[in-house]
Amino acid sequence: MTISPALRVFAWLSFLAEVIIIGTGGAVRLTGSGLGCDQWPLCTPESLIPTQELGIHGLIEFGNRTMTGAVGIIALLVLLFALAAAGGRRAVIPAVIFAVGGVVVAAASYMIFSALGLGSVGTVVMSVVLLLAVIVGAVFSLITTPVRRDLLTLAWIVLAGVMAQAVVGGSAVLTGLNPFIVGFHYASSLALVCVTAAFIVRMSAVPGPRELATPKWYMILTHVTSLVLAITIAFGVLTTASGPHSGDANVQRNGFDASFLAHVHSWPGYTLFALAMVLVVTAWLKNLPTRPWATTFIGVLVVQIIVGVIQARDALPPLLVGIHMVLAALSAAAFVVMVFRLKRPVTA
Numbered sequence: 001m002t003i004s005p006a007l008r009v010f011a012w013l014s015f016l017a018e019v020i021i022i023g024t025g026g027a028v029r030l031t032g033s034g035l036g037c038d039q040w041p042l043c044t045p046e047s048l049i050p051t052q053e054l055g056i057h058g059l060i061e062f063g064n065r066t067m068t069g070a071v072g073i074i075a076l077l078v079l080l081f082a083l084a085a086a087g088g089r090r091a092v093i094p095a096v097i098f099a100v101g102g103v104v105v106a107a108a109s110y111m112i113f114s115a116l117g118l119g120s121v122g123t124v125v126m127s128v129v130l131l132l133a134v135i136v137g138a139v140f141s142l143i144t145t146p147v148r149r150d151l152l153t154l155a156w157i158v159l160a161g162v163m164a165q166a167v168v169g170g171s172a173v174l175t176g177l178n179p180f181i182v183g184f185h186y187a188s189s190l191a192l193v194c195v196t197a198a199f200i201v202r203m204s205a206v207p208g209p210r211e212l213a214t215p216k217w218y219m220i221l222t223h224v225t226s227l228v229l230a231i232t233i234a235f236g237v238l239t240t241a242s243g244p245h246s247g248d249a250n251v252q253r254n255g256f257d258a259s260f261l262a263h264v265h266s267w268p269g270y271t272l273f274a275l276a277m278v279l280v281v282t283a284w285l286k287n288l289p290t291r292p293w294a295t296t297f298i299g300v301l302v303v304q305i306i307v308g309v310i311q312a313r314d315a316l317p318p319l320l321v322g323i324h325m326v327l328a329a330l331s332a333a334a335f336v337v338m339v340f341r342l343k344r345p346v347t348a
Helices: 005-030 052-087 089-115 119-144 149-174 179-203 216-241 258-285 291-313 318-340
Strands: 210-212 343-345
Touching: 005 052, 005 149, 005 179, 005 318, 052 089, 052 149, 089 119, 119 149, 149 179, 179 216, 179 318, 216 258, 216 318, 258 291, 291 318
Parallel strands: none
Antiparallel strands: 210 343
8 A cells, every 4th residue: 555645744734633623622712702603503593604793702613613624624535545545446436425425415404404493403413414424434444445444444533533523512512511511522632633643653654463662561651651641631621621711701610629620630640740751761761662752742741731830820821721732632642653652563
């Protein structure tokens, strides 16, 4: 399988778009624009785009929705280029058929239910149809295209994830920015950043069986560190969900004590730093293949800790909170790349 320049370019664009949409999503929340468009998939009951009465908040919210569309288009292009590289036209055409068919049936379903005055039901049906089309298309593709299923699986996950993210974002709006749904929306966006990073790594990797390239204890410690990283992010999401930046002035928070959660969030954070120090020092002393990305991870982590401490002391200024959100995604992506460096292709 030959990786085309177009696939490489769009793979990187997909990663950058997933990072950027975390920033734009943060801007929606931090500027109080979460209900700038209070309907979904429309902006208002009568309009797809924001009206003049909605002001700057409507533009910010609609801008983030537009970015979601761009992310989805890029994810689709990555999938099509990957299918073309793995199976040629025979792999691409079925995917296009599933995509077009899913969009047509979903749009028709929404229009029918809307005409019957059941717009909310139509929205659900439309979302389910689109997701089913992606899932069926993915299964068919992976069965009929045996080449580089690792890349194809990652590409399908990103496309399905983007579509699911749109549904979660719409649910957040329709539930009045429920903090738990908003938190899940961010966590799943971060997960997609990690998947796109994994795609870039696998795209340049030699296919075939792999073997451990580090001491076994180092591999185990790395996976333990990944668990601590996940816990740190989870408590960070809960802390933000209990803080002042709800996305709208009238939205109720989750009822937790923000100050207490901020301290709880710091405990796994500092544990993560200590574990990362062990990993990076060992990588340098033993010249392990994880060295570059272990160094990158701890570099981003240090900046993230500094930003976190400053924002906590300065009463959570919106700009720093937004930077902290993006840095969390970048640190997780760097750690994913480091995990992939634990193994190497088996030599003949």
